[in-house]
Amino acid sequence: MAELPKRYDPKAVETKWYRRWIDDRDFQANPRSSKPPFSIVMPPPNITGVLTLGHVLNNTIQDILCRRARMQGFEVLWLPGMDHAGIGTQTAVEKYLRRTENKTRHDLGREEFLRRVLEWQDKHGGIIIEQLKRLGCSCDWSRQRYTLDESYAAAVQKIFVDLYNKELIYRGRRMINWDPAAQTALSDEEVVSKPQKGNLYFVRYEIVEEPGRFLEIATTRPETIMADTAMAFHPGDKRYLGLLGKHAWRPLAREKIRIIADDAIDPEFGTGVLKVTPAHDALDFEIGQRHNLHVVDVLHPDGRINCPAVPELDGLDRFEARKKAAELLQARGLLAKTEPYENNVGFSDRSDVPIEPRVSEQWFLRYPKTNEALAAVRDHLIRFFPVHWEKVYAQWLQNIRDWCISRQVWWGHRIPAWYIVTRPSRLPEVAHASRLRDEEERKPEARLRMRDQDTCKPEARATIYVGIEPPPDAENWIQDEDTLDTWFSSWLWAYETMDEKTRAKFYPTNVLVTAPDIIFFWVARMIIAGLEFKPGKSNRDEDNVPFRHVYFTGLIRDKLGRKMSKSLGNSPDPLELIDKYGADGLRFGLMRIAPSGQDIRFDEKQIEQGRNFATKLWNVARFRQMHGVSEAAPRIDKKTLSIYAVELLARLNETIDAIEAAYREYQFNTVAQRLYDFVWSDYCDWFVEAAKTDIFSEDEAKKKSALAVMDFVLSAILRLLHPFMPHLTEELWSLLGFGKESIQFAALPEKMVLDGVADVPGKRQLALAIYQTVQAGRNLRAESKVPSNRKIGFILRADEKLISDQVSTLTRLLNAEEVRLDRKYRASAGNPVAVTPLGEIFLAIAATDKARERERLDKEIAKVENELRTAEHKLDHKAFVDRAPAAVVEEHRARLKNLSAQLAKLKQAREGLS
């Protein structure tokens, strides 16, 4: 057999095996299988997306769960796919068009633009799927889905129509979050508030009925003054009570506005007077509704001022206009003062620009099944890991508000609604301030619509047609231009990606693996969708919830704790990491530092460790292979086991248990850490080194036994490790010939029963005592400045009978010339000595520097005395002896005895030196 290279080369191995797995259709799920089902649907990445470390973490976890389930004998479905990312994709293509052709989507028109998006998608889209394959993901690619697949899109439309018919979806003119950069409405969840430094402007409004008297307000947004339609104070505020019902002059776009009183005003804030701007503030809009105020819009959709009445401001960007408005007021003596002020401003999650609250006609969903969704998690029909996310989820559901689902975007699922041509339902979004006012006053229906937001009303419904097919007399209707929020399609993802047969076998899915930042966007909404649309095999909630478990990963941050972002450039490219460290190295390195429920600080060093671990495993396998061919199904003979083998097998059992427990709680870092420690420390550092005595010996029986144990445990290691490092383990499995079949479907190792082995505890104890003696001896050598490579003699003053068989192993592990057993050895030349569980170990040289040796022993004595004192102290306490569990007391007594003996020996050695 050819010797393996010194280093594992992931590149060739990873591609080779991934291709083999695909060719063999190992990842394909069979709905007709008699095996029990295990299923995961992948959170669909954006079609425009490229692989990030977040994806690596998330998908590695899913892959681990799926691969483990396959080994446990489940029929596994891991269903992959992508979503169309309406706003994101449209923005990307628009940018591209501007750069390459200097055109906007409006230049091209809807049809041509959509054609271009498809073209772009074919060229640049879906890279991420290929990248996931490089990571080794065992998805059933034959079932890959897309939110714009024909059948999927049809399902989204059907859901819309159904919900409309159930009167859960309605069209209304309401305050929404407007993104002036993307120029679309957003849902509440897509707005993130950030503290902003700005000013509080104190502006004076003259009272119409009392010229010369002014009413002062405080505002952060003087550029919206032209949209003021009232001034308001708290009804209990005596300072202003006399002004109720009077009017004030609006200082910009001069106009009379009413002075009103409303409970919503905080008398403590500013001057206690609020300028009411119903078109540009959510609270003001509500006040406006209560007092039947006009809504005057002075902003263009892109955030520029739209107010020809004030030419100085008209056309200016809102932030420039803010400064300019303050200057205008200042010049007119109406700006009392300006104070620096910090407040929270809503930013678009999409384009990172301040959101404009804006009155607009949009489609909304009244969430159904919110109580059931709450109960499903509260009663643990669905379990969250870590559990504290349950609270966050509940809090959101309890304060839930209607979901604005329409987007002024072309790329996506077009809303299946039509309006009668003769009566366009949409009001002009932008209107010259004075013109809009005219309209508002002239058109009673516009006023009506503001109050009756609800298009479920029959009179509103007569002008709207909602259906999967266009209306029969299509020429009289015009379809809504807007598309649906992307999340309105992905909330069906857990089941709409499956055909009927697949659903019957694999729905509900076992677990959803996702980042907590989409708990509302996606997780909660999927739960609601499952409960409302009931895709399960019965009507019971437990059959309809989309998943049993949700595992929330941590967020990956950079070394400094910052979120990874493109603009900071602090996000490493996973593909480069794979090139450098191998997919398995990346996977293992990342999993070892991925605690549950905690954010993860990324450091490339950790990935390097993953790679090093792969090399370590590779090399120990290489060592094994140098000593002949392994058994295909390694078996061990219990009667011939060395004490080191017994210790190793017992540790393997403990590791299997610990791993099993950690998986149950989704503690992937614990699984990885246990495997790492077992392989590196227990297997390589201790067992293999100790077993070399037998492996290199002439005694064929011993040699055979040691190699069999190596094989048995290595085979277990490969299987336990396979979910984390699929390529490497498959390669070694095949090279060592542990199975004809792929390791993917090999059964996980079970705990080995050590029943047939005599005196397991005694053997383990002896093995550990040997190891401790080795460590003590090595320490002596190092302390005495004996170079690591110099063979040197040791004398062990201990019971010869017990350890005579182990002397050769001791000699090997100590790199000793010889280890002389001498029960009656008398230290003559002040030999450096250490006390071990076996007895005392001496270095067979005269201490070259007696002072140094004394110092060393004094330190050692002090340490033992210290520990002894602690133990004594505890045992002196009557309360401890009386109340602590007997086993604990006994443990301390044994410890005390041990330490005393140690101390005596050390003191004796110390005396010999003086």
Next chain:
RNA sequence: GCGCGGUUAGCUCAGUGGUAGAGCACUACCUUGACACGGUAGGGGUCAGAGGUUCGAACCCUCUAUCGCGCACCA
């Protein structure tokens, strides 16, 4: 303001009531027959602070400090 999470070695983090741990970094020795992406040994911690519960607290409880996250408010 409400809620959640963190604070343990220089760094990154394990550690659910009984002798404080790992990896990296650091120091010394070592290319010895799997591995220098390695081996051996070592130094390094008032477990954020205060109080309480307990025979016993890094761990449970209370408060404080501090960092982070979510929600609400924000004229």
